[in-house]
Amino acid sequence: MLLHFTKMHGLGNDFMVVDLVTQRARFDEACIRQLADRHFGIGFDQLLVVEPPRDPDMDFRYRIYNADGSEVENCGNGARCFARFVCDQRLTHKREIRVETQGGQLTLVIEDDGRVRVNMGAPRFAPADVPFDATEDRPLHDIVVDGETLQVGVVSMGNPHAVLQVDDVDNAPVETLGPKIESHPCFPRRVNAGFMQVVSRHAVRLRVFERGAGETLACGTGACAAVASGIRRGLLESPVDVELPGGTLTLEWAGDGEPLFMTGPAVRVFDGRVPLG
Numbered sequence: 001m002l003l004h005f006t007k008m009h010g011l012g013n014d015f016m017v018v019d020l021v022t023q024r025a026r027f028d029e030a031c032i033r034q035l036a037d038r039h040f041g042i043g044f045d046q047l048l049v050v051e052p053p054r055d056p057d058m059d060f061r062y063r064i065y066n067a068d069g070s071e072v073e074n075c076g077n078g079a080r081c082f083a084r085f086v087c088d089q090r091l092t093h094k095r096e097i098r099v100e101t102q103g104g105q106l107t108l109v110i111e112d113d114g115r116v117r118v119n120m121g122a123p124r125f126a127p128a129d130v131p132f133d134a135t136e137d138r139p140l141h142d143i144v145v146d147g148e149t150l151q152v153g154v155v156s157m158g159n160p161h162a163v164l165q166v167d168d169v170d171n172a173p174v175e176t177l178g179p180k181i182e183s184h185p186c187f188p189r190r191v192n193a194g195f196m197q198v199v200s201r202h203a204v205r206l207r208v209f210e211r212g213a214g215e216t217l218a219c220g221t222g223a224c225a226a227v228a229s230g231i232r233r234g235l236l237e238s239p240v241d242v243e244l245p246g247g248t249l250t251l252e253w254a255g256d257g258e259p260l261f262m263t264g265p266a267v268r269v270f271d272g273r274v275p276l277g
Ligand SMILES: N[C@H](CCC[C@H](N)C(=O)O)C(=O)O
Pocket: 013, 045, 046, 066, 072, 073, 074, 075, 076, 077, 078, 159, 160, 192, 210, 211, 212, 213, 216, 218, 219, 220, 221, 222
């Protein structure tokens, strides 16, 4: 069968988006890895699969798979691209869209300027919610990597994040330290590793070595985790501009227990068809 798909990106974090409302297909881990391959496949950081909702109060369900084939709970840049996709495909006429993901429920608003504003829900810090092997919630936790003790902010945006503050993201050891944090034994489901440089109380620079995808040009949930950790540590004040290699997101958070809002672009690159099965 030929599967129709759309290639999209959010600040260079790129996606293959598939509508399984009007199509039928099944993806196993090996198939996703092959499709994700940037030489032998289509190439993407994540696969986004749009399905009818299971909860009647939701408009859609969307499932997220990393390039390594692992299914994950949330994807901030993907949520914006999902909203643009269902609107462009005429799967909905709404401009406020409620969607269920493995990590919870999101509300997305397509703004007049084409950007998408996402209610990402409330960041969570309890180790059990991340999950992270620790007994209590702290602004910073120690983890030991190659004999060196690192202090990281640990945050769940539905998916797990470790945020390491650095002096200069351009010189941060993302390629070498990123994978070691990603697979650190303290994170039983692995973790996304963020490297955050504080520029001012309302601006940070960020690079993210993503769980299951490696370093990406942008990570929406990573930006949320970095800002939540920074505000909690008294380093930042809402709103915060997060400059990622692929561009800038604006985030707003009123503090513990409150939802975090992310606003940014979503871009269609091309439509395609791929033989499957
Ligand atoms: N790699 C992430 C999923 C994609 C998140 C990222 N692309 C975003 O925009 O939030 C994880 O394994 O939790």
